[in-house]
Amino acid sequence: MEITVYLSIVFLVLYLVSLGIHRRNFLRDKRRMCDESRDGARVISQVEDLSPGSVKKFWIICQKYRVDGFLVNERGNFHAYVNRCRHMPTPLDFIRDQFVSADGKYLMCYTHGALYEFATGLCVDGPCKGQALYRLPVRVDRGEILVGCPEGDLSYLKE
Numbered sequence: 001m002e003i004t005v006y007l008s009i010v011f012l013v014l015y016l017v018s019l020g021i022h023r024r025n026f027l028r029d030k031r032r033m034c035d036e037s038r039d040g041a042r043v044i045s046q047v048e049d050l051s052p053g054s055v056k057k058f059w060i061i062c063q064k065y066r067v068d069g070f071l072v073n074e075r076g077n078f079h080a081y082v083n084r085c086r087h088m089p090t091p092l093d094f095i096r097d098q099f100v101s102a103d104g105k106y107l108m109c110y111t112h113g114a115l116y117e118f119a120t121g122l123c124v125d126g127p128c129k130g131q132a133l134y135r136l137p138v139r140v141d142r143g144e145i146l147v148g149c150p151e152g153d154l155s156y157l158k159e
């Protein structure tokens with residue numbers, strides 16, 4: 001009996017400590033997001049640093065969510081998406097740190113091979129065919145690429 005109570009207290013303390021660490025990190029990232037933002041969007045890259053076909057990972061804070069995303073330069077057009085496959089909630093670059101198919105024509109999820117269009121995020125082949133990546137708004141200002149948060153209910157970001 002005593003050992004059960006003791007273990008329960010230990011697990012409760014560990015849980016509260018992990019909650020505290022998570023909260024502290026979130027507030028730290030939120031402050032950093034404020035420092036690196038203009039008009040509510042975070043500066044992700046200089047235009048000249050993201051060549052055509054290249055991808056850059058980033059995170060932003062949207063309401064109460066920390067969102068992992070990626071920014072891609074598709075022949076001079078910049079697109080940003082939440083880095084989460086629509087088949088299962090895993091990052092597209094799971095393990096390999098790659099986002100683009102071997103022929104360079106599509107964004108690719110390396111878990112099961114789903115292919116997405118660069119410009120729309122639409123899944124055109126694979127188990128999520130017909131669904132689209134969650135888009136994040138992008139704008140270019142003074143030679144910098146900024147990514148903001150979508151409007152409205154963002155509860156889908158907590159998945």
Ligand code: FES
Nearest residue numbers: 085087109112114
């Ligand atoms: S998790 Fe992306 S295709 Fe299955």
